[in-house]
Each structure stands twice: as C-alpha cells, then as structure tokens.
Amino acid sequence: MNNLIEITIPPSVIEILQILTFNGFDAYVVGGCVRDYLLGLSVKDWDVATSASPQEVVDCFPHSRILDFGIEHNTLAILTPIGPVEITTYRTNHHKDPHPNDLQPNDTSPKYQWHDSPLRQDLRFRDFTINALAYHPKRGIYDPFGGLADLDQKILRGVSNPDARFCEDPLRILRALRFAATKNFYIEFSTRAAMLNRRDLLNRSAWERITSELMIFLTGHNLKSLFMSYRDIFAVILPEIVPSFDFEQKNPYHCFDVWRHTIESIDVVTAAAPWPLNAADVPFLKLTMLFHDLGKPSCWSLDNRGIGHFYGHAGVSAALATQALQRLKIDSKITDTISTLVQYHDTPITASLKEVLRWLRTLGIETFLLLLHVKKANILAQHPNCRGNLQELEHLYRIVLTVQEQNLCYTLRDLCINGNDLIAMGIPAGPHIGSLLESLLEKVMDGVCPNTHDALMAEVQRELPQG
16 A cells, blocks of 8 residues: 555545445545546546445445446445445456457466455456556555556556456457547557457447547547557448558649548647637547548549549548448437538638528538638648648638628528518418528529518519519
8 A cells, every 4th residue: 555645535435435444344436536636637536446245335325315327337326415426346256357268379467366355356357557546545545556657657558467458348449549649648568469459359349338439539639649550440440441541642732641641630620720619529520530531542543644533532431421420329410510521521612702601501600610620621631732722711711700790691591581471472382482582592692682671572573473
C-alpha cells in the first residue's frame, strides 16, 4: 500500500466504504475514479469493489435505493446525492484466464495465482495498469501492477498479460485507442502487439459498444498518428476503408494516397474558419471525412496524360458511408446528414445569392455550414498549391449571413402566402396548390417577385388560367 497519496472522496462514497467495512467486508474505490483523480481530472463516477456478494451488499443497505446495473456481472449501484455509485463484487475464483489455446503459443506469463489476495485477483482482470488501482482512505493506494508509474509516464499497458485481457473483452482494443487519443497515452509495445494480434475478436463485440468507443475516440487528439499506426484495427469494424490504403491518386490536387488524404482531412476538421462550429458536431464531421473519399478506388481512371480521375466517387462514397453507419447503428437522421455531406463534399458551389438560396432550400442553414467545414477540411488535406478555394468558402458564408440578416426567403414556410390563401382565392385543394407555391418560391429566390402578400397574390392571379 502507498499511504503517501491521499484522495478526496465524496462523503456519500466514504459512507458506503464505512458501512461495508463495519459489516466485515473489504471495500475500496477502484479504477477510473482513482485514475482520473490522480490525473487531476474531474471524477464523474465513483466505483467501489468489495468482497461482499451482491446479496450481502443489498443486506448492508436496507434503507438505500439500489439499482440493478449489471447483476449478471455482480454489479449493483446505490443511489446517492452525487448519483449512482456502482459496487462490484471482487472477481476471484469465478474468473480465470482464457483457455491456453486462445493465447499465443509463446505466452510465458504467469497463470492465475490462486493464493493472491482477493483484491489483487480482482485488479488482475482489469484492462490496463492505470485502471488497476484501488484506494482506501485509511490504507492508501493499492497498486500491484505498476499503474502509478505508468500513469506518471502516460503509458498504457495491459495488466499482467495483455493478450489474455483482450481475449476477455475485445472492446478493450478500442478502449486503448480511446485512451491514447483522449488522454494522450503511449501504448507500450506488448500491448500494441496484442491489440493487433487480437483485432479480429472485435467482431464479437456489440456494435453499440463499438460505436460508443469510436465516437469518444473521435473527440480526441493525435488521431492522424493513431489512424496510421492502427489502421488494421479500424479495418475490422470498418472494412470499407481497406481499398483506400496506399491507393495512389496520381492527381495534381493530391500529394497523399487516399487513406493518408482521408486522415489528413480528419485532422483539420477543427481548423479555424470564419463560420461557427459546434463542438458536438466535431465527431460527426470527422466521421464524414473518414468516409468522404472511400469510393475513389472503385471509381479511379487514368487519362492519356497519366492523371487520375474519380468520376462519380462522391455518390459511391455516400453509399459506403450509409452502409457503414447503419452497421454502427448510428441514428438515422445523423446517418442521412453524413451521407448528404459526403455526397456533396466536392460539388462546386458558386458564391452567388441565387445559388446559395437554393442550397439552403435543399440542406438548411445548419447542414450547409457543416458542408463548408467538410469542404474546408477536404481542401486543407490536398496539395498545398491547390488551396485557393478557401476564400470562396468564406464568400459563401458571408452570403449566408446576408440571408440571415435580411431574413431572405428560401423555404415555403418563409413565403408570405400559404395554401389557405390560395384556397380562399377559389383554387381547389390538391397537388396544384403545392406546385403553385413552389413556383412562387422560385420567383422570390430569383428576385422576380417580392416576398409580400399582395405581390404574391398578384403573381398567382397572373398564373391562373383566364376566363
């Protein structure tokens, strides 16, 4: 035990430890809460490990509200003023390492030590040494696997036998990448080797869990290096990316192969731009860039000058994006938005009011501004000599500002006339009403007719058959 480190624990968590100890059970705060506290981060969730069984935990807290967060994993949660506190029974003799046939032939790591203390046995089955830390206010830090040193050096290391840990739960492979991205940890050699060796096991994980890890990963930093170094892992959950690996474009607009261009574009999603970027949109924009050029290899052609072209690749990329996002069980609305952004990522847009109004009519302002970010990232990932279009994107944004400031009309609901007005004029209800309103909207956006009730009514009179 290390008694030199003190952790400030919320009173309600201390009370849980005290009650369990009073009833004769071992109890420690463990895992991520200890790790994050020592990293100086805000602790969101406090977790307790104990020698008490789930039923014994229930018996110790007869007057508390207890939530079943995972009874099949020997986990309960007590509702406290700071939220649910998970309490998990030590993983001891009901757990064991994977069958030797599941391990590497040259694995010489020590097998399960049945004489270990129950707490050490529990920590041995946690994913990484930095998460295999326990703390008790009176006993201090318990660190049987060198987690404190790894935490200090920002090293991510699998506990005891990384290969076995990934066999127990393959999702830990993505969790390692998430830690590397969001907390800037270096993945040590044997853990990295085990991740790559066991990557195919990710197919056993639920897609919802995979997507959760992927989306958090995308909020991190240093993604370019991680996508390059661990592309074979990402290929297991996103096989659509494989054809882009090392695919040379042979095009003057590009100095990278398709995969390198892809991850370069992800890296610059958050680059400064005059138009706003909501932080919540960043992971989805990075997903967009991940998919935006995946159709290129199947659309590649070489002209007689030796220049590569990718006619129709945006549509193919959009289809691949939809396919992957549905497999990841991404929300259908988000899937549609990402697919739309991929579809239009390289469609030219003239910086004129008429054209911008039509784009806003098709996409809406929010999606149009996201498209500008997609175009910006695509341009910044191209050859440095081919970045003149960035200024054009700024012109497009200024036009959007004009539309907003002058409250210009680009949707049917913006018209100062509606279907009821047309019916009141004696026009029978039906499809013709919609066609008339669409025609009026076109004339307003073209500047042919002012968006006023009287002007629009007069325009309708002119369009109606006479007699």
